[in-house]
Amino acid sequence: MPERKPRADAVRNRESVLAAADRLFATCASPEDVTMADIAAAAGVGKGTLFRGFEDRTGLIRALYESRLEPVRHAIAEGPRPLGPGAPPAERIPALLDAVLCFKLDHRHLSVALEGTGSDSPYRAAHYDWWHGTLRDVLEQLPGFTDGDFTAHALLAAVRADLVDHLADRRHVSRERLRADLAAFTARVLGGS
Amino acid sequence: MPERKPRADAVRNRESVLAAADRLFATCASPEDVTMADIAAAAGVGKGTLFRGFEDRTGLIRALYESRLEPVRHAIAEGPRPLGPGAPPAERIPALLDAVLCFKLDHRHLSVALEGTGSDSPYRAAHYDWWHGTLRDVLEQLPGFTDGDFTAHALLAAVRADLVDHLADRRHVSRERLRADLAAFTARVLGGS
DNA sequence: CTCTTAAGCGGACCGCTGGTCCGTATCGTA
DNA sequence: TACGATACGGACCAGCGGTCCGCTTAAGAG
Known part of the structure; x- marks a missing residue:
């Protein structure tokens, strides 16, 4: 070696x-x-x-982003409930999305910088595939879910950095309000009540 | 004058x-x-x-985009059902989102160019406010809808240009498949059945 | 501690971009 | 036709990401 x-x-x-x-x-x-x-x-x-x-500008931002994201990733991959793999889907999905939202709120600058890095579509980044794959897999554990793929994309789109940034900074929506709105939206997508 | x-x-x-x-x-x-x-x-x-x-690069792209968007805008503001103002919300909302999706598919290059125009967040563009306001107003005509504001943002996020472009071009999802997925997602958000 | 070597450093430099500027050409009018 | 206002166009500029190469310095061997 x-x-x-x-x-x-x-x-x-x-x-x-x-x-x-x-x-x-x-x-x-x-x-x-x-x-x-x-x-x-x-x-x-x-x-x-x-x-x-x-390597280049994108590489620097990505390295910085990944280093800050690592704890969250760890908590999801092998942490305790409700974020970790042990939780039932109906509980884990809202927890996942809430975690993404909070991360993007806490690291707004980084997330906006990464997602808006010129022509490098956020969808080509490796970490997006990871988020999407994780969320899709959990979604498809729910009975009767056939299009977990698109649903995962759509849910993740709701917490895109520039949207979160716009709502929090420009429109002055509070952190708790945002979390509540996202939770309500998620609940509706997962099947009402 | x-x-x-x-x-x-x-x-x-x-x-x-x-x-x-x-x-x-x-x-x-x-x-x-x-x-x-x-x-x-x-x-x-x-x-x-x-x-x-x-004025500048953004201005040019915006002018081009608006000129192509005008027919859609017209159909929504004063066209016939199901897109126009006469339609009931439960019918109009899916139609609105389908119209956005089709527009972004047909004008992928323009939409991606506009939404990714450097640091100018898409959320600061005038046309976004129009889309969001329109969708929110219709959403809030539904009984029991309290957070139409966030829901409108989240639904519009599901048809963002770079996501649509990624699914259609990179992942080779067909137009009809995309429309069906979006329709299913919209239906779930609007309350199951 | 010294010597050797290669990994690492830094900032002058490059190509290219969006955007400006102003002498010149053209339009519209009387 | 003559003339003022309007628009044209491309040389020009500042600033960016990214490269390059002569110089510095860490670190293992003797």
Whole structure:
């Protein structure tokens, strides 16, 4: 195995870049206001270091996003009820969607940056396939569900970063109100009552 | 009123630009592949003419989009059943969503170009407010509907251009399959049966 | 501690984009 | 035909993501 352990300064710089990027995206109104040069300067490294470590702009944002998402992913893949795999579908589906919503609320800047990253449709990203596959599988455990595929897409669309961001920031809908609305919508999709 | 009638060549050029842009967006894989210079060249005008006539890139795409959307808008605002204002909500809502879906399928390139136009969130566009307001009003005519606002957002999210494009092009879902899936989803949201 | 080597660094540089500017050509009118 | 207003067009500009390569520095061997 040609696994080489990376140099210490490289590791340090990587952390430094991720931290700086997170800070900048959180601060600035629009992700487009944050340039690669800005991030490099804020992290105290050269621009070349950014591109060597993360391939390109999308790669950097994705790395940052995935690092923040990891706990949620873990909780879903092997955590306790109601999020983990042990929960019954009717309980787990609303929990999944609520988790996505909360994550996007808490990491609005990152999510908007990732989903709006130029022409890279969010649907081509690996993490979307994971979300969609997970949700679809749980949906299809419900009796009588034949089109879990489309339903999963539609439900995930309801929590897209720019919509969440618009409702929370522009229209000043509170976090609890949003969660309640989404829960109600989910309940209706899952079959009334 | 200081209404001035525009010069004949200006009108001709405007048409020429819209036609060229439509052609180019339809041809190229990604909207980003179509530059302003490309459009100007294809229309046989200078770049300055583009920006004088349409303000900026977003303005051009929006003008093109609106011009194609106008018939649909008309059919909804004052057309016959089931799309027009005379139809009962339970019949009109699925018809509205089907109309949006078909429009986005038929004008995929334009819709994707408009919704993905850099940082300009689709939710800040005037036409979105119109769609949302229309759908919400009809939803709230249904008895017992209290959160028509969020539901309208969520339903419209299910027919976002990039999702439709992804399902139709990348995943090769047929037009009729998509329409059926959306109809089923809509029915579930509207209360089972 | 020193020497050696290759991994890592950084910022000048590049190509390309959206957008501006203004001298020139054209339209519409009297 | 003459003349003012309007529109044209392409050279031009600033700023972006991304590349490149001479220099620096970490880290294992002796």
